[in-house]
Amino acid sequence: MNTSNIKGVVFFDLDGTLLNDKSKIEPEVAEATEKLKKNNILPVICTGRSPHEIIHTQEMTNIDTVITLNGSLVKNNSEIIYQRIIPTDLCKNVIEMADSFEEAVAMYNNQTIRRTNLDTNAIIQTHKFIAEPIPEVDSTFYQDNDINMMVIYSIDKENEYNVKFSSSLKFYKTGTFSIDCVMKEESKKNGIINLLKNLNLTNVPTYAFGDGPNDIEMLNYVDHSVVMGNARKDIFQYGEYITTKNTNHGIVNGLKHYNLI
Structure with missing residues (x-):
């Protein structure tokens, strides 16, 4: 998509x-993202x-621009335009703490995912919910590979990790059984800042759709924020507009509200 003609940017959580609710794209959503592009609105x-x-x-959506791993890896047409790496020693320390709680950890980068060798109910339930296979085991993967994000398969230890690593890392409770871990400065907001800067789109209107805690900074940053009707109740306060549920035309209704499609 030619960025010189862009009239706005819309950021979508997944x-x-x-x-x-089955981690699939509805046909009407795919059609909506195509309409955005025809209207010179960049979907991200x-x-x-x-x-x-x-x-x-x-x-399915024909979207070529992505902010992934909670802002730690940003790509446009397959080209990495920004990324942040978690230092090896921090990876080691997080994994050692997780081991002490008997919790598994997954390590993510641009190419793949690997995990520590604990088989827990939390890791099974997390990947069942997101309809993705459980990562292969390689407990020392962080030693020889760049790591942009880790996921700790934990039910109730978010506070303990935050206290231990408060000066260097940020933890998002993104699911019943999972905690995302990135460098402290990283967020979807920071990913958006880097994307807009790199694509010279800092002067166009921005919109964001989200439903969870790791969307808050993004929702607060953009010009127009849309919270899904299925979001946690405490997330509603961050929406300029509350649309219907993701399973009840929420994306389409939100885009129509702002006359984007």
Whole structure:
């Protein structure tokens, strides 16, 4: 998409937002993203998922620009335009703490995902919910590979990790059984800032659709924020507009509200 003609940018969270309750793209959503492009509005996937987890979604929606791993990896037409790496020693320390709680950890980068060797109910339930296979085991993967994000498969230890690593890392409770971990400065908001700067789109109107805690900074940053009707009740306060549920035409209704399609 030719960025010189862009009249606006719309950022979409995936789970609970652009995707339905079975982690699939509805035909009407695919049609809506195509209409956005025809109207010179740039659609952008903005997610905690990794690039290789969203390939099918990109194909279904024809979206080429993505902010992944909670802002730690930004790509436009397959080109990495921004990324942040978690230092090896921090990866090691997080994994050691997770081991002490008997919790598994997954390590993400642009190419793949690997995990520590604990088989827990939390890891099974998390990947069942997002309809993705459980990652292969390689507990030392972080030693020889760049890591943009980690996921700790934990039910109730978010506070303990935040206290331990408050000076360097940020933790998002993104699911019943999972906590996303990125460098402290990273967020979907920071990913958006880097994307707009790199594509010279800092002067066009921005919109965002989201439903969860890791969407808050994004919703607060853009010009117009849309919260899904299925969001947690405490997220509603961050929406300029509350649309219907993701399973009840929420994306289409939100885009129509702002006359984007």
